[in-house]
Amino acid sequence: MMKIKALSVGFIGANCYIIDFDDNNxxxxxxxxxxxxxxxxxxGKKxxxxxxxxxxxxxxxxxxMLKEKFNPKIIVSINEKEIIENPELNLSKQFGIPCSVKADLYVQEGIxxxxxxxxxxxxxxxxxxxxxxxxxxNYMFTGDTLFKDSIGRMDLPGGDKALMKKTLRRLSExxxxxxxxxxxGPSTSLKREQKNNPYFISFL
Structure with missing residues (x-):
């Protein structure tokens, strides 16, 4: 049975999710x-x-650090390749800790x-x-697209209000x-956000 543990990490308090598939991985x-x-x-799991x-x-x-120590496969959207590789676009340079990441698998919509x-x-x-x-x-890991009662910022590099509107319209359906x-922030449910999140109301 899959188990999920959330850790709030870093000075901004981002959620890292640890997924234990109950098969040693x-x-x-x-x-x-x-x-x-x-x-x-x-x-002790891999x-x-x-x-x-x-x-x-x-x-x-x-x-x-985790790649060097454990050699996991890094997975990200193909449309995010430039951001993870560029310290200015991923904002790590602005934080004074420039970081560039390479993925092993670039994915698109699908399974x-x-x-x-x-x-x-x-x-x-x-x-x-x-x-x-x-x-x-039955779990939806939304990153900074959707929060409880809020959504991600659109004023950072690559942010786009028109695209966010399309995304919220899709999630509303x-x-x-x-x-x-x-x-x-805390977990929530999609139905709750569809009904109560003010951005679903104002953007759609």
Whole structure:
């Protein structure tokens, strides 16, 4: 049975999700900082994949350390390649800790497999060009696209209000009530956000 643990990491408090597939393998979503602390949660299991919802510094800063130590496969949207590789675009240079990340697998909309585990990739641009949502079982990992009662900023490099409107329109039409695990803040549900999130109301 899949287990999920959330850690708030780094000085901005980004959510890193540790997914234990109960088959000795671990996946991470957005290890933004504190790689050693994250790795202490593995309980002897193998870190096999790191999935990035987007490329901003507060979501990628532990990637290189974890890659060097555990050699997981790094997965990100093809539309986010330039951002993860460019310290100015991913904002790490502005934070004084320039960071460039290389992915092993660049993905697009569709289904990918982590061994036997299916992951649905939704392209959700707006916060960044290559922002994606990962859906695993009944969980929706939304990165900085969707938060409880809010959405991601659109005034950072690659942000686009028109694309965010399209993304929210698409999310408003999903009928499954996924558990939403965002990049910052508490979890919520998709139905709750469709009904109560002010941006769904004002943008649609």
């Amino acid at each position: 671990i996946a991470l979503i957005d290890p933004g900082d504190e790689g050693e602390r994250i790795s202490r949660e593995f309980d 870190l096999k994949w790191i999935l990035l919802t987007h490329g901003h510094a507060d979501h990628i800063m532990a990637v290189n 990918i497999k982590l061994d036997s585990h299916k992951v649905r990739v939704l392209e959700t641009p707006g916060h960044t060009p290559g922002s994606v949502i990962y859906i695993i079982e 999903i009928e499954v009530d996924y558990t939403v695990l965002p990049g910052h």
